[in-house]
Amino acid sequence: MPFVLSLAFMLFNLLFNQAAQAVPSFARQTGQSCVACHAGGQYPELTSYGRLFKLTGYTIGERSNPLAAMVVASQTTTQNNNDSSGQALSKTDGLPILASGSLFVAGKITDNVGGFAQFTYTPYDTAAANGTTNGHFSSDNFDLRYADRKVDDRSDLIWGVSLHNNPTVQDVWNSTPAWGYPYLSPGGLPNSPQIEGSLAQHVAGVGAYVYWNKSIYAELATYQTAKGPWGFLSMGNQTGNADHPLTHLNGNALYWRLAYTKEWDAHNIMVGAFGMDTKLFPLDSAAFTPITDTGSTRYQDVGFDAQYQYLLAPHTVTAQLRVVQENITDETGLAYAGPATLNSNKAKASYVYRATYGTSLAYTSVAGSADATAYTTSALNSPDSEMWTEELFWMPKQDLRVGVQFNHFTKYLGTDTNYDGAGRNASDNDTTYMYLWAAF
Amino acid sequence: MKTIRSNSRLSWIALSIFVLTACSSIDGSRSVNNPGMSGRTLAMQVCSACHGVTGDSTSPNFPKLNGQQKDYLIAQLDDFKGHVRSDAKAQEHMWGFTRLTTAQISEIADYFSGQAPMRGKSISSPALARGETIYRSGLPDMGVVQCSSCHGPSGEGNGTFPRLAGQHANYLVQQIEVFQQTEQRPRGGPMKVVTHGLKEADTEAVAQYLESMGSPSNAGIH
Numbered sequence: 001m002p003f004v005l006s007l008a009f010m011l012f013n014l015l016f017n018q019a020a021q022a023v024p025s026f027a028r029q030t031g032q033s034c035v036a037c038h039a040g041g042q043y044p045e046l047t048s049y050g051r052l053f054k055l056t057g058y059t060i061g062e063r064s065n066p067l068a069a070m071v072v073a074s075q076t077t078t079q080n081n082n083d084s085s086g087q088a089l090s091k092t093d094g095l096p097i098l099a100s101g102s103l104f105v106a107g108k109i110t111d112n113v114g115g116f117a118q119f120t121y122t123p124y125d126t127a128a129a130n131g132t133t134n135g136h137f138s139s140d141n142f143d144l145r146y147a148d149r150k151v152d153d154r155s156d157l158i159w160g161v162s163l164h165n166n167p168t169v170q171d172v173w174n175s176t177p178a179w180g181y182p183y184l185s186p187g188g189l190p191n192s193p194q195i196e197g198s199l200a201q202h203v204a205g206v207g208a209y210v211y212w213n214k215s216i217y218a219e220l221a222t223y224q225t226a227k228g229p230w231g232f233l234s235m236g237n238q239t240g241n242a243d244h245p246l247t248h249l250n251g252n253a254l255y256w257r258l259a260y261t262k263e264w265d266a267h268n269i270m271v272g273a274f275g276m277d278t279k280l281f282p283l284d285s286a287a288f289t290p291i292t293d294t295g296s297t298r299y300q301d302v303g304f305d306a307q308y309q310y311l312l313a314p315h316t317v318t319a320q321l322r323v324v325q326e327n328i329t330d331e332t333g334l335a336y337a338g339p340a341t342l343n344s345n346k347a348k349a350s351y352v353y354r355a356t357y358g359t360s361l362a363y364t365s366v367a368g369s370a371d372a373t374a375y376t377t378s379a380l381n382s383p384d385s386e387m388w389t390e391e392l393f394w395m396p397k398q399d400l401r402v403g404v405q406f407n408h409f410t411k412y413l414g415t416d417t418n419y420d421g422a423g424r425n426a427s428d429n430d431t432t433y434m435y436l437w438a439a440f
Numbered sequence: 441m442k443t444i445r446s447n448s449r450l451s452w453i454a455l456s457i458f459v460l461t462a463c464s465s466i467d468g469s470r471s472v473n474n475p476g477m478s479g480r481t482l483a484m485q486v487c488s489a490c491h492g493v494t495g496d497s498t499s500p501n502f503p504k505l506n507g508q509q510k511d512y513l514i515a516q517l518d519d520f521k522g523h524v525r526s527d528a529k530a531q532e533h534m535w536g537f538t539r540l541t542t543a544q545i546s547e548i549a550d551y552f553s554g555q556a557p558m559r560g561k562s563i564s565s566p567a568l569a570r571g572e573t574i575y576r577s578g579l580p581d582m583g584v585v586q587c588s589s590c591h592g593p594s595g596e597g598n599g600t601f602p603r604l605a606g607q608h609a610n611y612l613v614q615q616i617e618v619f620q621q622t623e624q625r626p627r628g629g630p631m632k633v634v635t636h637g638l639k640e641a642d643t644e645a646v647a648q649y650l651e652s653m654g655s656p657s658n659a660g661i662h
Binding site: 063312 | 538539
């Protein structure tokens with residue numbers, strides 16, 4: 001056994017500690033520190049250089065060991081962890097747990113092709129019948145891209161194509177959902193528009209983009225259900241799986257993105273818009289398979305976003321803003337009782353000092369039409385919810401972050417008190433979340 | 441059948457991504473360990489991400505390189521390559537360039553030194569006069585030697601003494617502090633001696649003066 005452990009330790013070191021700095025594979029590839037690509041070191045927020053690194057297909061640097069790993073340990077304490085009958089809602093509440101572990105395969109493949117693939121294991125995923133908890137291994141964010149850059153002293157054109165599994169995971173600004181705040185969380189609002197994560201690791205998408213003169217960004221992408229040869233992109237979500245059923249799209253979902261960017265001195269801004277038109281088949285609540293003979297539910301999302309960054313050592317100031325408006329029409333009658341809207345808002349600001357000490361403040365809300373079919377856990381049949389998040393974090397090393405996050409719910413499913421008709425208040429869902437986030 | 445057609449279409453699109461790899465050319469490479477790449481390509485595809493295509497960087501996090509002295513650029517690239525220059529910014533951004541060849545370093549230096557020199561920024565500050573005094577006359581009482589004796593009357597630099605005129609003030613302040621407080625830039629040994637007595641406000645003043653140097657609106661200040 002000691003031999004096996006020693007061998008495992010040697011293998012771990014061989015795989016993850018080849019460079020002087022024990023950081024993930026992109027840092028090995030470029031020989032640069034995390035702060036080169038991540039604003040104030042607060043991964044995953046990207047600097048201007050980090051955005052160019054991604055847009056040019058992760059190809060700056062030299063091909064190296066593409067493996068990296070990440071672990072998150074956390075403790076979530078909920079204001080009221082008991083339901084109306086006194087039963088615990090979460091068995092791990094108040095306990096320190098190893099929340100997740102991820103393996104990355106990420107880096108340059110050729111002069112024009114590079115990728116980022118993450119696979120994640122969650123030890124405490126779902127409750128098992130014997131009172132324990134089932135773990136879950138799944139595909140996480142994936143982005144494989146080809147990119148080229150034609151540049152001279154008059155113009156600068158970056159263009160590329162991307163294969164990925166989460167709408168906006170290919171985006172380089174942290175105001176869009178996939179890489180938006182919070183970067184770690186014990187859970188947020190109960191509802192959100194489709195583009196805000198519902199399709200992550202359920203779809204396979206191909207998009208083409210251009211970025212001209214570090215000024216105008218434009219992108220078009222199309223998505224389909226990640227199944228068949230694309231099943232590896234949705235690994236962990238399966239048709240018929242009660243805990244993680246695969247979402248099935250009816251045909252293609254089109255995504256578009258426009259953004260304008262500008263840099264001056266140590267400042268940079270982005271203002272943009274994006275949208276997606278998705279049709280989903282309803283799910284059979286017993287078999288967890290798609291129902292394809294009753295039509296589908298259509299979600300038309302349009303978002304507006306903006307980002308500001310001030311990056312000049314020792315100070316890092318970043319802010320992101322996002323508004324998404326969703327129109328829903330349901331020809332199945334199974335998901336919604338009638339035409340509906342669901343709009344979300346997100347605003348967040350951060351300050352980091354010496355890439356070591358940081359704080360963030362965020363506001364998140366959703367509001368939409370009441371619907372007796374869609375929001376059955378709300379006494380008011382309402383999705384309206386809002387929360388504030390304050391966070392303090394410390395990065396003693398560039399690949400280690402320790403933080404505490406306070407989540408305050410001021411409205412939940414339509415009201416602040418007795419939202420479920422059983423006496424539960426919005427503030428009962430408040431959480432104090434402590435975490436340790438390490439990358440190797 | 442529709443789904444099968446859709447998946448097939450997606451497969452073809454994805455396959456085409458990889459067919460595109462056959463179109464790649466070394467002129468578009470962003471590798472930093474390929475001795476076959478020209479320094480010009482490295483400058484335009486890699487260095488430009490932070491320093492700008494002509495070296496006229498926007499962010500003061502990154503020094504302007506346009507019109508910089510070639511010998512100075514070569515010396516710095518050599519020091520980054522050998523991890524001899526070890527200030528924080530150098531380690532964070534430049535220590536990955538360990539595989540550059542002598543020819544590539546020379547070509548990169550040629551590329552940036554051959555660009556139109558960095559332009560002075562219009563600055564209105566009462567500190568400019570003090571900065572000019574320090575630059576041209578030094579502060580003899582404090583052991584600060586006039587900068588112009590090595591960096592030239594117009595801040596144009598000379599050989600391994602860098603051009604300073606038009607450089608980001610914030611970058612200059614940071615580097616003066618590195619010279620004053622550390623041994624992280626061994627080639628800057630003389631700078632440690634001549635800036636030893638420079639106070640924080642004077643460092644700021646001379647940096648602002650240098651950033652403004654050459655600006656038409658600061659033409660009254662020489």
